[in-house]
Amino acid sequence: MxxxxxxxxxxxxxxxxxxNTLCSKKTISTAGYKLNLLDTERKWKEEWTKRSPFPVNESAKKKYVLSMFPYPSGSLHMGHVRVYTISDTLSRYYRMKGFNVIHPMGWDAFGLPAENAAIEHHISPNSWTKSNIEKMKHQFEYMNVHFDWDREIITCDPSYYKWSQYLFTQLFKKGLAYQADALVNWDPVDCTVLANEQVDSQGRSWRSGAVVEKKNLCQWFFKISDYSEQLLKDLESLPFWPEKVKKMQQNWIGKSKGLEIQFKTDKNYTLEVYTTRPETIFASAFLGLSKSHPLVQSQAEKHGDLSTFLESDDANNFGFKLPIVAYNPLTNASIPVYYAPYVVDEHGTGVVMGVPMHDLRDFNFATENGISFPSVNAVLPQNSETVNNETPYTGNGLMSEICGEYKGMKNKEAAKLMTKKLESLGIARFVTKYKLRDWLVSRQRFWGTPIPIVHCDNCGAVPVPEHELPVQLPELTDIYGKGSSPLANLESWVKTDCPQCKKPSRRETDTMDTFVDSSWYFFRFLDSKNNKLPFDPKKIEKDMPVDIYIGGIEHSILHLLYSRFFSKVMNDIGLWKNSNLKNEPFTRLITQGMVHGPTYVSQPTGRILKPDQVKKVSGKFVNIANPNDEVELCYFKMSKSKHNGVDPISTILRWGSDVTRAHLLFSAPVDGVLQWDSTGIVGAERWLLRLATCVENIQQMEQSSVSATSEMNDKTLELLEQTYDYMVACEKNYENIFSLNVIISDSMKLTNAIYNSLKDNASPKEALKTSAEVLVRCIAPIVPCVSSELWNHLGHKNSVYTNWPSMQKPSITxxxxxxxxxxxxxxxxxxxxxxxxxxxxxxxxxxxxxxxxxxxxxxxxxxxxxxxxxxxxxxxx
The missing domain is CATH 3.10.20.590 (Ubiquitin-like (UB roll))
Structure with a gap:
């Protein structure tokens, strides 16, 4: 310059x-002290095996920090490392703030992957699962996360699933668990039933990806529909949940108000239609029925061509015209009746009033199936807007000339009058409907919690008495049987006596949906050794709800909705009374973003290439096998098929857990997608080494006579002001949670300020040490080993976690x-x-x-x- x-x-x-010349020549000493990050990590991990770094104060206010427990697959991935780094960071912060922190860990250990692995390797799923748990616990040690392992739970352990069975019997006694014949979702690959929530929008299984089929089976259900209004209304009591998640649950519960209207048919059969827009009845062109509607099923038994059609793929818009005619209750016009694949039972009555001019799905179905419909709308725009007869009009307006006595009225006013008329005729009723259907909980698999029911010819379905729980799974190395539960093939296990009449009976051979186990585990963590109850209600009253719950947004409907349901059931069976909090289990929900990995896509073919098939030439990526093919670097969710996975343990062994943690948290806001960049991790290492250099140079400085703020120069005062503002901002960002990345960027800035002050000899030792001490303690939740080492190097014998830093705001004279x-x-x-x-x-x-x-x-x-x-x-x- x-x-x-x-x-x-x-x-x-x-x-x-x-x-300018002086600035360019000044240096900072790096002689003597040299921090080896990996050696430092080994030192402090060994130290913490001897004594905990955290002060214990059980009388302090509790802070329950919980991350969703993992399925024991046998290996942690970067997504695991991210979520557990977040929860560990928060738990360390709140311990420094003086809270009695509850930070447990366990294993969501039942499920199909273990059963399929057991079948493939001819070992018991129990042995497979326990082996995987040990592997992952060892991997957690590399991560340097501090969990309350004394609270550990494993859902496949009889000491846990005994209480899942106990809760099932409590629901059964209250009429909330029942068995019924149902047309269910059948996964032809995994050969088991799926809940509606486990089928995606393309009609595929959430796990196997297979196109789901429909089967009539006798199944077990939980009556979650009884809690529809409560589950919906109590979302209002969750201000610290993401609005996106609450909206997803609102949509899934799907409350609506409308009219159930009876349509008579020529077969002496009445069809009930549910509609939220009764005023469009004048433009109705057909009735569409769902596959499971009783009329469709009865017609399929009579007509083989319909039966064959129902077995075909539903992923098209072709319907099947039934040999039935319905009549419009207001105009008496005849209306054709169709089986329509787009009509579902999850909402309404399983019958849709097809109004092509006012509903896009109805319009598409009518067009595809050649159904004639009026070209005149029942509702017309009130302004000069022109109606396009090629697309349906879905807005409000005035009733048209086809609407008889309602012509010229506003459509909402007409709807009210029509409702009154139809109700007075006894052919309609105003109702509130919910999309939410009862939770199908039975599965035709071995590796799950056995349903504690005995089927007796005399007594019916009888719950297993509490003193006989748990109903344990047998230890098997060869699991067989598909289409029904493998347990059904074990006669010695199935045969038993009825708990009531003592006559020979049979056990229920279905097992529970694994979501049952994960819907109450957060209660059990608080009393995991209790062998008399699932948990002591007094302990729950003291420590519930979970203060901070961390997990992926993919659980917004399934796990979170079921957990809320179970928490409300706990109130109804007397295990958790918490009316002030509406019996909501999670006060604050944090949905962390996914981790995406670098993915190399061949531009000519779209094929995913492995990293070793690509090289960089003149700033561009090319295919080594064909250098003329350009390759685009993209970021997608890490997976084997995309060759973009990163082994977190290898990363930790190379860089250390502190550097890995800092890089993970720095790379994106907590709720943002993290694009993993292995080349950027060196930045976190350089920052920590620079901070260590600063601490060493501060300790080497001679004591200064300057102590009073009034005597400090502008540089010193500016440094202390920056330090104070930094400390306040750190506390705010830890509390905010989503801004953990900002804490690291602010820490880097303060490190540079200290470094430059040392380089320029601009501030006395006391001021520099104050800044360094504040900085080291503020980053202790993120980089535990480095902060502990530097805290000791600054001359402190106590733990860096003893308390949160405090500092008076510099007074400016x-x-x-x-x-x-x-x-x-x-x-x-x-x-x-x-x-x-x-x-x-x-x-x-x-x-x-x-x-x-x-x-x-x-x-x-x-x-x-x-x-x-x-x-x-x-x-x-």
Whole structure:
């Protein structure tokens, strides 16, 4: 940086050049102390096996921090590392804040993957699962996360699923668990039933990806529909949940108000239609029935062509016209009746009033199936808007000429009058409907909690008495049987006596949906050793709800809805009374974003290439096998098929857990997608090493006689102000949670400020040490090993986690003025300068020596400078 042609005085030019020369020569000592991050990590991990770094205060206010427990697949992935790093960071922060933190870990251990692996490898799923748990616990040690392992639960352990069975019997006694014949979703690959929530929008299984079929089976259900209104209304009591998640649950529960209207048919059969827009009845063109509607099923038994049609793929818009005619209750016009694949039972009555001119799905179905319909709308726009007869009109307006006595009325007014008329005729009723259907909980698999029911010819379905629980799974190495539960093939296990009449009976051979186990585990963590009850209600009253719950947004409907349901059931069976909180289990919900990995896509073919098939040439990626093929670097969710997975343990072994944690948290906001960049992790390492260098240099400094703030120079005061603001911001961002990345970026800035102050010899040891101590403690939740080492190196014998840092706000005895600095016409920074330093030469000196200004002025020539007490304007080239 050079000054020329400046409008400042020559003395200032000479002074500035001298300052610039000195700035370029100053260095900071790195001799002597050299922090080895991996050795430091080993040292502190060993130390913490001997004694906990956290002070224990069980009388303190509790803070229950919980991350969704994992399925024991046998290996942690980067998604695991991210979510558990977040929860560990928060638990460490709240311990420093003086809370009695509950931070448990367990295993969601039942499920199809273990059963399928057991079948493939001819071992018991229990052995497979327990082996995987041990592997993953060892991997957790590498991560350096601190869990309350004394609270550990494993859902496939009889000591846990005994209480899942107990809760099932309680629901059964209250009429909330029942068995019924139902047309269910059948996964032809995994050979088991799926809940509606486990089928995606394309009609495929959430796990196997197979196109789901429909089967009539006798199944077990939980009556979650009884709680529809409560589950919907109590979302209002969750201000700290993401609005997106609440909206997803609202839509799934799907409350609506409408009219059930009876349509008579020529077969002496009445069809009930549910509609939220009764005023469109005048434009109805057909009735559409769902596959499971009793009329469709009865017709299928009589007509083989319909039966064959129903077995075909539903993923099209072709329907089947039934040999039935319905009649419009207001006009008596005849209406054809169809089986329509787009009609479902989840909402309404399983019958749709097809109004093509006012509903897009009805329009598409009528067009596809050649159904004639009126070209005149029942409702017309009230303004001059022109109706396009090629698309349905779905807005409000005025009733048209086909609506008889209602012609010219506003459609909402007409709907009210029509409702009254139809109700008075006894052919309609106003109802509230919910999309939410009862939870189908039975599965035709082995590796799950056995349903504790005995089927007796005399007594019917009888719950297993509490003293006989758990009904344990047999230890099997060869699992067989598809289409029904493998347990059904084990006669010695199935045969038993009825608990009531003692006559020979048979056990229920279906097992529970694994979501049952995960819908109450957060209660059990608080009393995991209780062998008399699922948990002591007094302990639950003290420690529930979970204060912070962390997991993926993919669980917004299934797990979170079921957990809310179970929590409300706990109230009804007397295990958790918490009316003030509406018996909601999770006060605050944090949905962390996914981790995406670098993915190489061949541009000519769209094929995913492995990283070793790609090289960079002239700034572009190319296919090594065909250098003419350009390759695009994209980021997708990590998976084997995309060759973009990153082994977290290898990363930790290379860089250390502190660096890995810092890089993960720094790379994206908590709720944002994290694009994993292995090349960027070195930045986190450099930051920690620079901080260690600062601490060493501070300790090597001689004690200064300067102690009072009033005697401090502007640089020192600025550093202390920055430190205080940093500490306050850190606390705010830890509480906010979503801004953990900002904590690290702010920490890097303060590290650089300390480094530059050391380099320029601008501040006394006391001020620098104060800043370093605050910084080291503020990052302790994120980088536990490095912060503990540096805290000790600063001369402290106690744990860095003893308490959260405190610092008085620096008192300013001299008035400080903000001076904005403009470089090449753009505002680049703002300096705070003491009121007695507003002379041109002092202002210019401050600008030239300020580290933030160096970013813009380094290796630049100042060709013009205007320096005034309230502004500095520089032109550089």
């Amino acid at each position: 050079q000054l020329s042609n400046s409008r400042v005085v020559p003395e200032l030019l000479r002074s500035a050049n001298k300052i 001299k008035k400080r003025v903000s001076v904005p600095v403009q470089i090449n016409g753009k505002w680049r920074l703002q300096l705070k300068i003491s009121s007695d330093s507003l002379k041109e030469d002092l202002i210019m000196k401050t600008v030239l020596t300020h580290p933030d200004a160096q970013h813009w002025l380094k290796d630049k020539k100042i060709v013009r400078a205007i320096v005034k007490p309230k502004v500095v304007s520089l032109v550089v080239e």
